[in-house]
Amino acid sequence: MIEARELTKRYGGRTAVDGLTFTVRPGAVTGFLGPNGAGKSTTMRLALGLVRPTAGSVTVAGRRYSELAAPLREAGALLDARAVHGGHTVRRHLLGLARSHGIPARRVDEVLGAVGLESVADRRARGLSLGMAQRLGIAAALIGDPGVLILDEPVNGLDTEGIRWIRALLKSLAAEGRTVFLASHLMSELELTADRIIVIGRGRLLADTDMRTFIESNSPHATLLRTPAEESGRMRALLEARGAAVRPDAHGRWRVTGPTTTDIGELAREHRIAVHELTPCRSSLEEIYTALTGAAVEYRSTRSADANAEEELSCMPS
Template identity: 85%
Template sequence: MIEARNLTKRYGGRTAVDGLSFTVRPGSVTGFLGPNGAGKSTTMRLALGLDTPTAGTVTVAGRRYGQLPAPLRDVGALLDARAVHGGRTVRRHLLGLARSHRIPDRRVDEVLGAAGLTAVADRRAKGLSLGMAQRLGIAAALLGDPGVLILDEPVNGLDTEGIRWIRTLLKSLAAQGRTVFLSSHLMSELELTADRIIVIGRGRLLADTDMRDFIETRSPDATLLRTPEPAPMRALLESHGAVVRPDPEGGWRVTGPTATAIGELAREHGLALHELTPCRSSLEDVYTELTGEAVEYRGTGNTDDKETQR
């Protein structure tokens, strides 16, 4: 379990984490989301004792990280896949970690196999691709067979097979009763992986809830509509208070009236329909709506603007 209580971290005049309280419980995968600069990495560093809170507390496995007698056996962490001595081989890196915690050498071979690294075990870390470096970081996190995992962007650099592997792995670890806490910017993947979600913005808690509830309670009723008569259909719907916008995959996404009501309107006015499908918002849609006011770094979308060229 990970517990944060009124956790606060200030750097000079900037507050990175602001009175944050949450609990990450065992038995589920908890996703950690927030815009760039929201305080996600800082929160994870505080949990792992790499930074000291200005106020409040955060405990992992019931203690502050610095109080754990053998941290690798309680907490597995991946914050930076490249934070490895480049001259060491993959196997030597893991062996060094294992021996520092009296973990048997055979466990190194086990995590090498689990992470798909056996074939590159004697390769130096500096020669690894980003995806292989991520796998090494995950192998190191698993080394002590910990009850808690804290992973910052674990799918970064992984190919399709690697992403499917880490998704299956994390779900299986949670099913064993472990605590799994991960951040990711890949919304579609996190939607498939996480059971719960914690969202922060500007260092403050915005949401802490079940993934399905997070999406469903914030999703307006929407219907995917395709018609050979788009102009009159859109005008008709908007005259009845509907919000009509293009769907990325073609057709219109209509919010307001139900699919049944749309079908009745089309029939009454003699308009043809090719598709009328109720749909819900994605995690990305709901997250973007929730965090819109908390985005600190926002592009203008206009590279020709003279002010941006100065």
């Protein structure tokens, strides 16, 4: 478990983390989201004792990280996959970590197998691709068989197979009762992986809930509707007369917001309008996150407004 209580970190006049209180519980993958500069990396570094809080506290497995007798056995972390001595081989790097904590050498072979790096075990770290370096970082996080995992952007550089692999790995680790704390900017992947979500902006907590509740509570009633071309104008007029918002999408359908899918179907039946598609849908995690954190974005393109206008038309089937 990871527990933060009024956690605050200031650098001079800038507040990077501002009174964060949250709990990351075992048995679930918890996603950690926030715009660039929101304080995610600082929060993770505070949890790992790499920086000291200005105020408040954060504990891992019930204690401050600095108080853990054998940290790698309690909490494994991946913050920077390239933070490895380039002259060391993959095996030597992991063996050094194991020896520092009294972990049997056989554990090195176990984690090499778990992350798929057996074939490059004797390759020097400087020769690894980014994807291989990510796998090595995950192996290092797992070397002590810890109950807590703190991972910052672990899918960077991974191909499709690698992303699917780490998704299954993290879910299996959580299913074993471990605490998995995962920061990522890949919204679609996080939506598939995380059970819970913590969102921060400008160092402050914006949301702390389970993924399903977060999406359902922030999604308007929306339906994808397709009717024969000759009936589309009449159907749109009927819907708008009842206060619905009706917009076209890129596939020749209408996205209808307001009435329920059942109400739309009944309206079409009442007026004898054929319906070729009627699909209830919800907003994606990316859409909801973008709306929630819009005011907390530190670096904004002048084209952001146009891009957001386009994204408002997307819809994820329920």
